[in-house]
Amino acid sequence: MTTPRPGERERLFQGGGRMPDLHASGSGVGLPTRHGVDPAIDSDIANPLLRVEALELWYGSNQALHGISFLIPEKKITALIGPSGCGKSTLLRCINRLNDLVDGVRIGGDILFEGRSIYDAELDVNQLRRRIGMVFQKSNPFPKSIYENVAYGPRLHGTTQKARLDELVESSLRGAALWEEVKDRLHDSALGLSGGQQQRLCIARAIAIEPEVILFDEPCSALDPVATAKIEDLMYDLKSRFTIVIVTHNMQQAARVSDYTAFLYLGRLVEYGPTTRIFTKPEKRETEDYVMGRFG
Numbered sequence: 194m195t196t197p198r199p200g201e202r203e204r205l206f207q208g209g210g211r212m213p214d215l216h217a218s219g220s221g222v223g224l225p226t227r228h229g230v231d232p233a234i235d236s237d238i239a240n241p242l243l244r245v246e247a248l249e250l251w252y253g254s255n256q257a258l259h260g261i262s263f264l265i266p267e268k269k270i271t272a273l274i275g276p277s278g279c280g281k282s283t284l285l286r287c288i289n290r291l292n293d294l295v296d297g298v299r300i301g302g303d304i305l306f307e308g309r310s311i312y313d314a315e316l317d318v319n320q321l322r323r324r325i326g327m328v329f330q331k332s333n334p335f336p337k338s339i340y341e342n343v344a345y346g347p348r349l350h351g352t353t354q355k356a357r358l359d360e361l362v363e364s365s366l367r368g369a370a371l372w373e374e375v376k377d378r379l380h381d382s383a384l385g386l387s388g389g390q391q392q393r394l395c396i397a398r399a400i401a402i403e404p405e406v407i408l409f410d411e412p413c414s415a416l417d418p419v420a421t422a423k424i425e426d427l428m429y430d431l432k433s434r435f436t437i438v439i440v441t442h443n444m445q446q447a448a449r450v451s452d453y454t455a456f457l458y459l460g461r462l463v464e465y466g467p468t469t470r471i472f473t474k475p476e477k478r479e480t481e482d483y484v485m486g487r488f489g
């Protein structure tokens with residue numbers, strides 16, 4: 194492997210050439226990959242919104258992701274679990290190409306969004322990030338009013354009409370289960386909100402640009418149990434409208450909120466499947482040890 198120059202980001206395809214068009218094979222059952230039939234692709238997901246295919250990622254000479262393949266079904270919650278440093282955030286950031294912003298990153302394999310590679314040279318990355326929003330571990334409201342935090346994204350994407358912005362701010366705050374708590378102080382600073390409220394504001398901000406997918410990176414790790422329960426309830430409501438991918442190292446949380454779970458360890462996908470199966474009848478010994486709390 195050659196080390197890339199700073200800022201350079203190149204695409205690697207193991208064995209050269211493009212990935213075969215796996216999407217064309219339809220049903221999702223026993224999809225052929227270059228590694229043979231991939232057990233990590235679950236047969237009961239017929240029409241995934243996103244397909245991660247043999248994804249690899251290097252930070253300089255350090256390989257953080259190794260040949261990861263799994264499916265992300267539409268309007269479900271998919272959890273990425275695993276011990277600290279196993280590559281969960283790295284994988285999540287690949288989905289809306291946030292790793293593009295990191296110097297020296299090289300990526301191989303592919304991620305298909307509605308059948309199209311997100312790494313397609315023709316694809317508009319800003320448009321991709323509008324369709325795939327993100328909520329981070331630490332809530333990061335702008336030092337502006339509650340209203341302005343939510344209106345920021347829509348404004349950036351060209352909504353200028355006040356009536357439309359008012360409507361979006363209200364519907365997004367309602368969507369994030371925050372409206373009742375803040376409707377009388379929309380023009381107060383967002384920084385005056387509690388931690389849990391700030392995180393729900395960040396969710397409202399993500400919703401306001403009307404994405405299809407929302408990525409959550411440990412959204413509750415800085416919150417108390419009451420605030421955490423609110424966010425978990427909220428996620429359950431959100432999945433009727435959005436496809437959700439959540440990184441968590443809290444096993445109970447993954448078991449409570451998600452429909453599908455991917456267990457990562459040392460940059461590899463150990464096991465993937467319906468959450469109930471991963472937590473009750475895992476196929477791999479490492480998964481069992483991890484979900485039983487024997488390591489990590």
Ligand SMILES: Nc1ncnc2c1ncn2[C@@H]1O[C@H](COP(=O)(O)OP(=O)(O)O)[C@@H](O)[C@H]1O
Nearest residue numbers: 252257275276277278279280281282283284295
């Ligand atoms: N920006 C970065 N530059 C270099 N290495 C990184 C960067 N981000 C993460 N890594 C490395 O990639 C590996 C996976 O990290 P990460 O995706 O943050 O794991 P997790 O979210 O599971 O804790 C770790 O070895 C980490 O040190």
Ligand SMILES: [Mg+2]
Nearest residue numbers: 281282283440
């Ligand atoms: Mg992380």
